[in-house]
Amino acid sequence: MSGAGPAIVVRGLSKSFGRFQAVKGISFDVAAGEIVGFLGPNGAGKTTTIKMITGLLKITSGQVLVDGLDNAEHLAEVKGKLGYMSQKFSLYPLLTAQENIEFFAGISGLAPGALGAQVERLRQQVPAPLLRLKIHDVPPGIRQKVALAVCLLPGPPIILLDEPTSGVDPEARRSFWSEIYALKTAGKTLLVSTHNLDEAEYCDRILIIHNGEIVAAGAPDELLRQRRKAGIEELFMDAIRDHGQD
Amino acid sequence: MGRIKAIVAKEFLHILRDPRSLTMVFITPLVMIFVLGYSVSYDLNRVDAAVIDLAQSRLSRQLVKAFAANRVFVVRTQGASNRTLSLAEAEEMLRRQEIREIIVIPADLSQRLATAGQGEIGLVIDGSDTNVANLVYQYTERILLEFNSGLLGAGGAAGPLLTLDTKIYFNPEARSQFFFIPGLVAVILLMISAMLTSLSISRERETGSIALLFISPLRSVEIIVGKTIPFILVALLDGAVILLFARFWFGIPLRGNLAVLLVFALLYIIAGLSLGILISTSAPNQKVAMLATLLSTMLPSFLLSGFIFPLDSLSPVLQAISYAIPATYFLRIIRGVVLKGAELRHFLFEGGMLIALSVLLLAAATRKFNRQRKAAQ
Numbered sequence: 034m035s036g037a038g039p040a041i042v043v044r045g046l047s048k049s050f051g052r053f054q055a056v057k058g059i060s061f062d063v064a065a066g067e068i069v070g071f072l073g074p075n076g077a078g079k080t081t082t083i084k085m086i087t088g089l090l091k092i093t094s095g096q097v098l099v100d101g102l103d104n105a106e107h108l109a110e111v112k113g114k115l116g117y118m119s120q121k122f123s124l125y126p127l128l129t130a131q132e133n134i135e136f137f138a139g140i141s142g143l144a145p146g147a148l149g150a151q152v153e154r155l156r157q158q159v160p161a162p163l164l165r166l167k168i169h170d171v172p173p174g175i176r177q178k179v180a181l182a183v184c185l186l187p188g189p190p191i192i193l194l195d196e197p198t199s200g201v202d203p204e205a206r207r208s209f210w211s212e213i214y215a216l217k218t219a220g221k222t223l224l225v226s227t228h229n230l231d232e233a234e235y236c237d238r239i240l241i242i243h244n245g246e247i248v249a250a251g252a253p254d255e256l257l258r259q260r261r262k263a264g265i266e267e268l269f270m271d272a273i274r275d276h277g278q279d
Numbered sequence: 280m281g282r283i284k285a286i287v288a289k290e291f292l293h294i295l296r297d298p299r300s301l302t303m304v305f306i307t308p309l310v311m312i313f314v315l316g317y318s319v320s321y322d323l324n325r326v327d328a329a330v331i332d333l334a335q336s337r338l339s340r341q342l343v344k345a346f347a348a349n350r351v352f353v354v355r356t357q358g359a360s361n362r363t364l365s366l367a368e369a370e371e372m373l374r375r376q377e378i379r380e381i382i383v384i385p386a387d388l389s390q391r392l393a394t395a396g397q398g399e400i401g402l403v404i405d406g407s408d409t410n411v412a413n414l415v416y417q418y419t420e421r422i423l424l425e426f427n428s429g430l431l432g433a434g435g436a437a438g439p440l441l442t443l444d445t446k447i448y449f450n451p452e453a454r455s456q457f458f459f460i461p462g463l464v465a466v467i468l469l470m471i472s473a474m475l476t477s478l479s480i481s482r483e484r485e486t487g488s489i490a491l492l493f494i495s496p497l498r499s500v501e502i503i504v505g506k507t508i509p510f511i512l513v514a515l516l517d518g519a520v521i522l523l524f525a526r527f528w529f530g531i532p533l534r535g536n537l538a539v540l541l542v543f544a545l546l547y548i549i550a551g552l553s554l555g556i557l558i559s560t561s562a563p564n565q566k567v568a569m570l571a572t573l574l575s576t577m578l579p580s581f582l583l584s585g586f587i588f589p590l591d592s593l594s595p596v597l598q599a600i601s602y603a604i605p606a607t608y609f610l611r612i613i614r615g616v617v618l619k620g621a622e623l624r625h626f627l628f629e630g631g632m633l634i635a636l637s638v639l640l641l642a643a644a645t646r647k648f649n650r651q652r653k654a655a656q
Contacts, residue, residue, distance in 0.1 A: 089490050109496070117494055123487040140495045183491075 038101055040065045040191045040222035041086060046095035048081050048245075055081045057245040058095065063191075063224050068217050070236030070253075071226035072269070078245040079226035080120060083195045086224075087117045099191060116189035120196040122180040126169035130155065130179045133168060137183045155182045158208075174205030181212060192216065194225045198232065210235045233265040241272050248276040299567060307574065314582055317594045323414050325591045327353045327378040329369040333386040342384060342400075342441075345426045351418060373405050373448060375625045376611055379415045380404045392440060399444040406447035407618045409455045411589050416445065449618045457532070460525045461613045462586040465606050468518045468544070470576040472551025473558065474569065475510040480559035480648075481568035499649040503641070507552050514548040515541070535616035539623045543612045546633040550605040551576070553640035560647040580606035608632045 041063040048056040056078040063069045071079050084090035086097050088108045097104045104111040124133045134152060155164065158178055163171050168179065177197060184192060194213070198206045206229075213223055213235070225236065233239045233253045241249040249256055249272035253265065262268040294301060330346060332339045347354040355378065358368040369381040383401030385391075391398040402419060406412045423441055430440045450457045483489040492502055522540075525531045555572060562568035580586060583597055584606035590598055601607045608629040615621035623630075 084490075087494055089493060112494055112496065115494070117491070119487050119490055121487040123491050125488060126486070137491065137495070140492065140497050142496060 039063060039098075040100060041224065042096075042098040043082070043086070044096045044098075046082065046085060046097065047093045048078075048085060048090065049093045055245050056085070056093075059242070059245070059247045060095075061240055061247060061250060063222060065190075065222050066217065066220060067237040068213060068223045068225065068235065070233050070239040071224055071242065072228070072230060072233055072239050072265075073226075073242035074228055077228075077242045079228075079242055080195050081245075082242070083117075083193050083224070083226055086193060087115055088112060089117075113187070114189055114191055116184040116187070116192040118180050118184040118192075118194045118197055120199065122173075122176050124168045124176060124180055124183065127167055129167055130159065130164045130171070130175070130182075133179060134182055134186065138186050141187045143186060152182075155179065172205075173201045174208070177201055177205060177209060178212075181209070185216075190220070191222045192224070194223065196226055196228065198227060198229060206232075230265045230269055239265075241269055243273050243276065246276065248272040303570070311578070314578065314597065317597050319582075320588060320592045321410055321414060323351060323411065323418065323589060323591045324593075325353055326351050326380070326415055326418055327355065328380045328382055328419075329355050329364055329372055329378045330382045330384070331364050331366060331369060332356060332384045334384050334388045336389045338389050338392070339384045342426060345422055345429075346382065349418075349422055352422070370403075370448075373403065374615065374619045374621050376405070376615060378405075379411065380419065382419070397440050397442060399442055402443045402445045404445065404447050405619075406450035406453055407614050408458050408589065409450065409453045410458075412447060412450075412453065416443075419443065456529050457618055458614070459586075460529050460531050461617045462610055464518065464521050464525055465547075465584075465609045465613050466577065466580040466586060467521060468514065468547065469551045469554075469580055469606050469609070470573065471517055472510070472514045472548045473555035473572045473576050475513060476506060476552045476555030477559040477562065477568040477572045478555075478565055479506060479510070480556060481562045481565045484559075485564050493652050499652055500645050503556055503645050503648060506556070507549070507641075510552050511545065511548055514551065515544060518544050518548070531617060533617055534620035536622065539621075539626075540613065540616045542623070543609060543616075543626065543630060543633065546630065546637055547605055547609040547612075550633060550637040550640055553637060553644045554605075556644035557640060557647060560644065560651050576606075579604045583607070584610050586610055602632075603636070605633060605636050608636075 039062040043062070044060045045058045046056055046060070047054065047058050059078075059082065061069075071082070073079050081090060085092050086099065086104065088104050088111060092105065099111045100114050102111050102114075125136065128136065131152065134155070155178060159175055163175050168176055171179075181194075181197070184194075198209055201209070210232070213225065216223060225232075236253065238250070238252050239256070240247050249268070251259070256268055257263070257265075260268055260271050262271055328346060330343050332343055343354065343356060346352045355372075356364060358364040366381070366383065369378070372378045373381060381401075381403040383403070385399070385401065388398045388400075400423065402416070404412045404415055420443060423443060427440050447453060480489070483492065497505075522533075526533055554576070558571050558575060559568050562571055579600070582588065583593065583601045584590075584604050585601070586606065590601055590607070593601065608626075612621075612626050612629050615625060
C-alpha cells in the first residue's frame with residue numbers, strides 16, 4: 034500500500050444491465066486498515082459493486098481507485114493489490130483443499146515454497162483428514178476457510194469478501210470474523226459484503242445499500258446514535274424509509 | 280381440470296420465456312431438413328477415373344472419348360510429365376483418393392474383338408466406400424453398355440462386345456463396416472474433443488471459478504492452452520481405445536502406419552478442442568454447451584463430411600461447407616491409413632487443412648474468450 038490515501042475510492046459508480054440499473058451512481062471510500070461492512074438485502078447491488086471494483090464487471094459510469102490507481106487504466110496493477118473471495122467460494126469441487134491452494138498459487142505465479150504460511154495457517158484451523166478430502170465433500174465452513182486461504186495467497190493488501198458467511202453455521206461465522214480481525218491486525222484493508230444485518234457490529238464502518246443506492250454510511254454505533262435506534266435492523270428499515278421519502 | 284390447466288399454463292410460460300430452447304425447437308428442424316434434403320443422396324455428381332489406354336487404337340480412343348463425354352466422369356489419361364499414365368501411378372492416385380477407379384484398356388483389345396468377338400476392359404475400383412464403389416461400377420457399366428450398343432449398330436454382332444474384369448481394392452469383400460467404423464472413429468473423436476473443452480469451461484462459468492481465473496494474472500491464451508493440453512492427451516487415449524476396439528472387435532484392418540494416424544489425430548483433436556472452447560464462449564451453462572456441441576459436431580460430421588454420403592453427391596453450397604468441417608479431412612486420412620495403407624505424403628493437403636482449421640479455430644476461440652473477458656471488465 035502506498036499509504037497516501039484511502040485504499041479504495043468509489044465515485045459515481047453505476048452499472049446497468051440493459052434498462053435495469055443495478056448500481057446507481059454510488060460513492061464511498063474505504064480507508065487503509067479498516068473493516069467496512071457492505072450491508073444490504075439480496076439484489077441490492079453489493080456483488081455488482083464488488084465485481085466492478087475487482088474489474089470483473091465493466092463499469093457503466095463512474096470511477097474506482099484502488100490504492101490511488103484507476104482500475105479502468107491500471108487493471109493489472111489493481112488486480113495485484115486485491116484479494117477477492119466470491120460469493121460461491123468458487124473452488125474446484127474435485128480437488129482437495131491442498132490441491133486447490135496449490136492450483137491457485139500456481140496461476141498466481143507463486144513458488145511452491147511460498148505456500149508455507151497459508152497452508153500452515155489452514156492446517157492449524159482445519160483437521161488434517163478434512164484437508165485431504167475433495168472440496169465437494171467438506172462442510173461449507175471448511176470450504177469458506179479454504180476459499181479465504183486462496184484469496185490471501187498472493188498477499189494482497191486489500192481484501193474484498195463477497196458474502197463470505199452466507200450458508201455457514203453461526204459458529205463458523207464467528208470463527209470467520211475472528212479471522213477477519215486477525216487480517217485487520219496484520220494491516221489489511223477489508224470490504225465485506227453481507228445480507229446478515231447483525232454482522233454490522235463486527236465492522237469499523239458500514240455502508241447500507243438498497244436498490245443500488247447507498248442509504249446510510251458510517252460507524253455502526255454512530256449511526257445508531259444519530260438515528261436513535263436500538264439495533265441495526267431498525268436502523269436499516271429507517272434508512273430505507275428515509276431514502277424512499279427523499 | 281384446473282390443476283392440469285395450471286401445469287399447461289406454467290409450461291407455456293416456460294417455453295415462451297426460454298428463447299434459446301424455443302430457437303432450438305424451431306431452427307434445428309429447419310436446418311436439419313435443409314441439410315438432409317440436400318445431402319441425403321447417393322447420386323454421384325462426379326466420378327474421377329484414370330484411364331490407361333495400352334491399346335492406343337482407334338477403338339480404344341473412342342472408348343476413352345465415350346467416358347470423357349459423360350458429364351459425371353472426369354477422365355485422366357496422363358501422369359507426370361504429360362506421359363501416359365502407368366498402373367503404378369494410377370494406383371497411387373487411387374490411394375490418395377484423387378480417383379475412384381482405374382480403367383485399363385488392354386493392348387490386344389482390337390485383336391481379341393476381331394478373333395473372339397469380345398474383349399475385357401480392366402476395372403479397378405476403390406472399395407473403401409462400398410456404396411460409392413457400387414455406384415461407380417454401375418456408372419462404368421452403363422457407359423460400356425452404351426458403347427457396346429454403338430458397336431453393335433456398326434458391326435451387327437451378337438452379344439456384348441466389351442465386358443468388365445473388375446477388381447475391388449482395399450475392401451475386396453465389400454464389408455460396409457470397413458467403411459463405416461473408421462468414419463465413426465473420426466466422428467466420435469471430434470464430438471468427444473469438443474465436448475471436453477466446452478463442458479470444462481461452461482462448468483467453470485457455472486461454479487463461478489472462471490471469475491478467479493479472470494482476476495488472476497493469467498492471460499486468456501494461457502487459460503486456453505493450459506486447458507487444452509490435458510484434454511489432448513485424454514482425447515488421444517480415447518481415440519486409441521476406440522481404434523483398438525474397432526481393430527479387435529470389428530476386425531477392421533490397420534494397413535498403414537499408426538504413427539501417421541497419431542500425427543493427424545493430434546491435429547484433428549486440437550481442432551475439436553478449439554471448437555469446444557468456441558462453443559463454450561456462447562454457452563451460458565453446461566446443458567446448453569452439451570447440446571450445442573452435439574449439434575455442431577455430430578450433424579455436420581454425419582451428413583457433410585463424406586461419412587455417409589459422398590461429398591460428390593452434395594450440392595455446391597454444402598460441398599463448400601464441408602471444407603470447413605475437420606471431420607471431412609480426418610475421415611479421408613483415417614480411411615486412407617486404415618484401409619489403404621496410405622502414408623504421410625498422401626495427406627499433405629488434408630494435414631495442411633487440419634493445421635489451418637486448428638489455428639483458425641484456436642485463434643477464434645482465444646479471441647472470443649478474450650473479448651468476453653474484456654467485455655466483463
